[in-house]
Amino acid sequence: MILDRLAREVEALIFASDASLSIEKLCEYTGSGKDSVHQALDRLNKAFLDQQHALIIIEVAGGYRLATDKDFGAIVSQLFEGRKPGKLSRAALETLAVIAYSQPCTRMAIESIRGVNCDSAIRTLLERDMIRISGRMETPGRPLLYSTTMVFLEYFGLTDLDHLPRSSEIAELLCMSSSEMEEKDLFGAADGE
Amino acid sequence: MLSNSCRIQLESFEGPLDLLLYLIRRDEIDIYDIPMAHVADQYLKYIREAHDLNLDxxxxxxxxxxxxxxMKSRSLLPIHRIDGEEEEDPGAELRRQLILYRTFREIAKELHRSEETWNDIYTSPGERDRWSIDNTSVEPGQTSLMDLLRALDNLSEDEIELPSQRIQRKLLTVSECIQTLEQIFHTGDLISFRSIVGLKPSRTKIVSYFITILELIRRGWISFHQAYPFAEIELKRTERWTVDS
Known part of the structure; x- marks a missing residue:
């Protein structure tokens, strides 16, 4: 299959870009409409697939990126041996989950949900750029507020915050009082472990 | 269902809510009808076991x-209801906490699955920059407080010598104030607070003299009069000062 000019322009842009390229940027640089760019992306990925390339274009952190196929994870990882940070601990993941859905939020808010001290988890997440200090709450003591970063989206392969799993359900849950929860009978619903 | 004898160490739980959820699941308890006595006993059993094992x-x-x-003791006592007053269910808040925590625990698991998947995917070029040993050229606004703290961490402590300066604080003790007052203030004299501290007094001077005045009033050595709030405070030395001292 021979690729058309637009598809190859899109390929070149995504390959050379130092950050994920949004659909708007791709349209701007190629001078084409959204539909044409989307179709060009589809053609590119089809070409990658047909010719059994180890690459694919993915949508992550609000834009498009060229990525390696996960089958080659082990071989590629050799390039970054000793540099790539390890996986996140359960405490860090839980803390990150709370921040992701209730951001910007204070340490107190996180701890009231997790029921444990979150100091070290927050420190780890800050060090790994998964979260950032996004301000202070204007209440006594002016506690720090934490929000997630682009690194967070990329790390978990999320397009944007709206694509967090079960986002509307959890937003609703966070606003509920204890009596409202009783009525909803949430706990009876599925305990998937 | 796991058997009751199955011992799981406290360390494997992410806090008390995690442990509670485990117990509730293990004993197939309905969260809306928690037998408080039973759950409390089971929970305490774990804590004691951990204690016996000398765990922190x-x-x-x-x-x-x-x-x-x-909550257990409340559940065992008869509920005394006052007419028209709705008794607050102490379990409701705990249930809310459990539901919220359980939800986020599930989300954390989902994030973990994404992490697993994305761990084997390498994008171009983005993330790799962050793993490189030296990050060159930084644009204004791209650094954060964390970068600064990290940089500070990298400096070995003995290399940094922070400039320091000692600021002397002038002390004015209550007993010094009393001594001064004793000399300028005679029995029967009427004197205003403002005239004691003088023109343009320092904050320390105002505070010290004010506390002194309070102390002297307490002892009954002086009496005071203030016509209305923020008005001049007028002080009068009483005979007791001379008698007592």
């Missing part, structure tokens, strides 16, 4: 133990 028990576990014990 985080304070959060002990707080929860106290909460559960209180």
């Amino acid at each position: 028990i985080a304070s959060e576990y002990l707080v929860m133990a106290a909460t559960l014990t209180r």
Whole structure:
């Protein structure tokens, strides 16, 4: 299959870009409409697939990126041996989950949900750029507020915050009082472990 | 269902809520109808076991133990209702906490699955920059407080010598103030607070003299009069000052 000019322009842009390229940027640089760019992306990925390339274009952190196929994870990882940070601990993941859905939020808010001290988890997440200090709450003591970063989206392969799993359900849950929860009978619903 | 004898160490739980959820699941308890006595007993059993094993028990576990014990004792007592007053269900807040925590625990698991998937995917070029040994050229606005702290961490302590300056604080003690007052203030004299501290007094001077005045009033050595709030405070030395001292 021979690729058309637009598809190859899109390929070149995504390959050379130092950050994920949004659909708007791709349209701007190629001078084409959204539909044409989307179709060009589809053609590119089809070409990658047909010719059994180890690459694919993915949508992550609000834009498009060229990525390696996960089958080659082990071989590629050799390039970054000793540099790539390890996986996140359960405490860090839980803390990150709370921040992701209730951001910007204070340490107190996180701890009231997790029921444990979150100091070290927050420190780890800050060090790994998964979260950032996004301000202070204007209440006594002016506690720090934490929000997630682009690194967070990329790390978990999320397009944007709206694509967090079960986002509307959890937003609703966070606003509920204890009596409202009783009525909803949430706990009876599925305990998937 | 796991058998009751199955011992799981406290360390494998992410806090008291995690442990509670485990117990509730293990004993197939309905969250809307928690047998408080039973759950409290099971929970305390874990805490005791951990204690016997000489494990450090985080304070959060002990707080929860106290909460559960209180709820258990309440559940055993007959409920005394006052007409028209709705008794607040102490279990409701705990249930809310459990539901919220359980939800986020599930989300954390989902994030973990994404992490696993994305761990084997390498994008171009983005993330790799962050793993490189030296990050060159930084644009304004791209650094954060964390970068600064990290940089500070990298400096070895003995290399940094922070400039320091000692600021002397002038002390004016209450007894010094009393001594001064003793000399300028005679029995029967009427004197205003403002005239004691003088023109353009320092903050320390105002505070010290004010406390002194309070102390002298307490002792009954002076009497005072103030016509209305913020008006001039007028002081009068009484005979007791001379008598007592």
